[in-house]
Amino acid sequence: MIELRSDTFTLPTAAMRHAMVEAVVGDACYGEDPTVRELEETAAERVGKQAACLMPSGTMGNLAAVLAHVPRGSKVIAGAESDIYLYEAGGVSMCGGALLAPVPHLPDGRFVPDALAAEFPGDPDDPQFALPALLCVENTQNRCGGVALPLDYLREVRAFAAARGVGVHLDGARLFNAEVASGVPAADIAATADSVQFCLSKGLSAPIGSMVAGSAEFVTRVRRVRKLLGGTMRQAGVVAAAGLIALREMTGRLAEDHANARRLAEHLADIDGVDIDPGSVGTNIVLFRVLDERLTAAEFVAAAGRAGVALTEFGHGRIRAVTHRGVIAADIDRAADVLATVLALPR
């Protein structure tokens, strides 16, 4: 099977496995795991924040960060196509008592301009409105094709938020894909937000873990929420040891994933019956449609799976393929052949 469902399928490297064996660990609930501390300090420095904290998942990273930002009863603005709104089970509302307000995107991943401003009530003293307290930005933006948002745009959003007195949280699950694709250092991207979450377990290939970074005072609040949610893990150094390798050694290799994604997109563009713009593929995510009317997206995904290529049905009639360390250029070529064959089958 050529696994293109997600980059979360990456397996830990041999070096990571080895590091897990060697890691010096302690009880991280008491703050006494040196490897966790090393990872947290390394992560903070890497993204240019005062402090960082290890999480068992990106979902908890986002949840704990949002809860550390906003009071109960406030409004959290997020992209209508964002993970936080769509794929994190409404945790912000359930655990945080906050309203999630989804804002539509332009195809290039930016917010529809007036839509952001419309979320701010004309009269903040009118108690019928939940008051906006946070703006969440996702970069790269998964459902807009893994696009890396331009630094200028991120700065503009930050200035918009700051002018209205609300913070910005960056869901940077694939922050280093953005770094590699845009050539802008992760710390400069993260500087456009008050807090950032990024995953060690996607293209970076750690088995477990995400980081939340921000000011020291903010991260202290995040740790409190993490404990309550049950995300503080005991001898977490075994996980952190792999995470350190992910962070130190694996960010550069994301360029390969991007090249493979572009390679796949170009192959797909050559197949009759596939709708794709290869120019829109900037990172490791490839979105396309099949134009064969006899076949829904879900049916195509199922047929591709039977033929040995695992894809994801992705809403709005789209199909997603994600490249990662477990897939090499030869796999990409073979996958394209398989997909062409599937489409050419008589129906």
Add this chain to the structure above:
Amino acid sequence: MIELRSDTFTLPTAAMRHAMVEAVVGDACYGEDPTVRELEETAAERVGKQAACLMPSGTMGNLAAVLAHVPRGSKVIAGAESDIYLYEAGGVSMCGGALLAPVPHLPDGRFVPDALAAEFPGDPDDPQFALPALLCVENTQNRCGGVALPLDYLREVRAFAAARGVGVHLDGARLFNAEVASGVPAADIAATADSVQFCLSKGLSAPIGSMVAGSAEFVTRVRRVRKLLGGTMRQAGVVAAAGLIALREMTGRLAEDHANARRLAEHLADIDGVDIDPGSVGTNIVLFRVLDERLTAAEFVAAAGRAGVALTEFGHGRIRAVTHRGVIAADIDRAADVLATVLALPR
């Protein structure tokens, strides 16, 4: 001042005041207020449900109804232009731990067709999705111009929801405006929902109170939520006595408000620089724009207020005027004159 900001400004009638003096009351927290019981039974019968329960406001009516329907962590689908999503402070998320999912409308008040279906995850077993548990419909739909939704459409929405195993709650704050405008009895409208909330305090002119109606078992759950929220009022019979008059004697008179709204719309259509389609005014709400580029909607509303006509700025560049028992045809004519004058002022 000609008060056109909202029909909530209606004052109680002399008969209501008198009824408040005469009402036989008891401790309604113990279920011992006979006037409250009479109102609840009358309301249930009027809207064709098994039971009903008195609320201090429509906001609580909607909140308690939604919480009685859905478990924590579920998704509540509501119109992007609905009161429940926009004007009720996110109470469903804060008190209920539920995600509110706003769905866009067509200009005629219906939901964008595919948008409803898109809220239901392809794989309900996938835990990354909050599961839809309720669909909220607003009728008349305030921010779509007070439109009364067609009965056929309401039935279609109900069938859609039923096919997916979720209930329907009808925010019928202005349910009787819908009844009068459409000629469909309120009970037939309410039959397209599992529960309904309607206000006694808007066009019906009671000073305080809304009703939630549904099955007996549902209303029992609503009463439990109401108590927790603090909405169970002691000798509430004084309020219920006015409510009984509102419900029994005031629904028919809404036709006057509708005629006045149409009258106002026609006057406005005659004014240069006003953008309005009088044909779109079906109940007591009039939405229009001023085309003068030197003047924002908010500035026009302020100028009108200084000139003696109270209006509301209503988002998307629109201005709202609402007719009600406190405004007669002569007021409407005068208001139109004032607004024409305001627009004609040199700037």
Add this chain to the structure above:
Amino acid sequence: MIELRSDTFTLPTAAMRHAMVEAVVGDACYGEDPTVRELEETAAERVGKQAACLMPSGTMGNLAAVLAHVPRGSKVIAGAESDIYLYEAGGVSMCGGALLAPVPHLPDGRFVPDALAAEFPGDPDDPQFALPALLCVENTQNRCGGVALPLDYLREVRAFAAARGVGVHLDGARLFNAEVASGVPAADIAATADSVQFCLSKGLSAPIGSMVAGSAEFVTRVRRVRKLLGGTMRQAGVVAAAGLIALREMTGRLAEDHANARRLAEHLADIDGVDIDPGSVGTNIVLFRVLDERLTAAEFVAAAGRAGVALTEFGHGRIRAVTHRGVIAADIDRAADVLATVLALPR
């Protein structure tokens, strides 16, 4: 029936009914009801706070006050025998996401001394502890026999809380009973708390309504919570008009209720098989036990009800009788006779 279940059964006076007819009202959701404003100003002044706000019930008064004080995830300390912990359906946890920590009482209504301090974690930086954010005091303390807590004790509790950086909320549902019983002005009692809730609808005989008072900034936050909960009522002046009379004219008469309670207690002390200390009855609440082993408290309450005296079973084997404006001295004498007869029945 001699109604001794609660002072919530009081009916509005003729003057209140009259005031409801005459009240000048407006839309209180817009802050435009002059009678509501008058009540709110009068109440604030009466209890010595900057501002006050009308609520549909004492339950909402407490809930909104607590939520305005504490963030999500914090600990709210309240008496193990308090209304907030026992009788308000856990609203603080459901709507506020806060932990309620019940602290045991001494028989005289004070907290068990060390129990208060034990609620504060030794290490507030340890995230396994919910952090205390508010201390709730109830005065008079219903389930400790309606005792009015001494001013010195209230000051001591306030100093304790202040030293630990947490606020104090006073559930003064029967604040004026405390004023009358202790001779300490309500404002002096309320000065020992950051916020206070008191009911207009118990001994003061208004049909509906409670007030929350505190600093202007605090009351602004309370108003926001009240809107979300659905407690902001439209032409609430009809209710406020009665509340003004309650507040201005009815507090002094609570002395009669206290005298009647003492009268009942003394009668009961003369009955064989009743366990009561008349000296413990300081306000309008009488707690006693029946010693007849053939009869549970619930069975005695049922038998008394059949014989024409309505009482409440009150936990810990106790029975409660509450005096109020609807019960005069002759009723008390008759009630005592009835209870003696019930106890003397052969079984």
Add this chain to the structure above:
Amino acid sequence: MIELRSDTFTLPTAAMRHAMVEAVVGDACYGEDPTVRELEETAAERVGKQAACLMPSGTMGNLAAVLAHVPRGSKVIAGAESDIYLYEAGGVSMCGGALLAPVPHLPDGRFVPDALAAEFPGDPDDPQFALPALLCVENTQNRCGGVALPLDYLREVRAFAAARGVGVHLDGARLFNAEVASGVPAADIAATADSVQFCLSKGLSAPIGSMVAGSAEFVTRVRRVRKLLGGTMRQAGVVAAAGLIALREMTGRLAEDHANARRLAEHLADIDGVDIDPGSVGTNIVLFRVLDERLTAAEFVAAAGRAGVALTEFGHGRIRAVTHRGVIAADIDRAADVLATVLALPR
């Protein structure tokens, strides 16, 4: 340093480290990690339940289990000395909107008998009461000295709960200590509850992880909550591999910890100025007091730490020592000597 603060300080064994290297892993968020599945099946079978699910911590295990059991607004009964009430930051209230009701214990770890029944309202239809929905039992009971509750008592509690229609959740963080101490198989203990949580990371020495077990339908709901909280970890097989060894090979060795705890207790009983009953030490937890009035518990703990023995101040004037795999009999003897010396210091 002789580490007696907690058994959470255990480090993974060499075999565990090795297993982490060898583990076959996959994306557990897609249910595709075979090692996680093996652990979950093994754990379910070991405790006699249909299904089980891996958690990043015992805190999340309890939180997700409780939320899967109870609706918003209900009452969760737990021991006043339980971890769920005291040490888990009120997560049940914050994330679940449920009221936690703490019930006092007898010194032997059982609940004060009448206190349990008192949590059930006489009239469940009265909406002023939060309705009990779950009873949480902790076994072994940490703050009652690590006592293993008798099987008969657990069955009695289960019967009590069942008779009132509420479920039982067993916080078995140290379930296998209870098994070893009581000689009752863990599955028989767990059979007295609807769900059970146990930790792999305490005496069993896994670096990370707890399990929640129950019916298949229940565990499906737990998985949903786990995802929302952010506890579903990607290639969690690296953690599960260690957990399998913990579960299969480490439960028997807890007898050593118990023997060492008893050994410590007997040493302490020989020291003048230590208050301890060695007969009360049944598992791996030792509670004692120092009688020297010149020294608080906290001061003694600090002095012991400086002298090389790490202990915990434990409330009610008590000090806790916990034995585990990282401490052998010789350490215990040495620790006792150190503590005797500390107490004998001139002050």
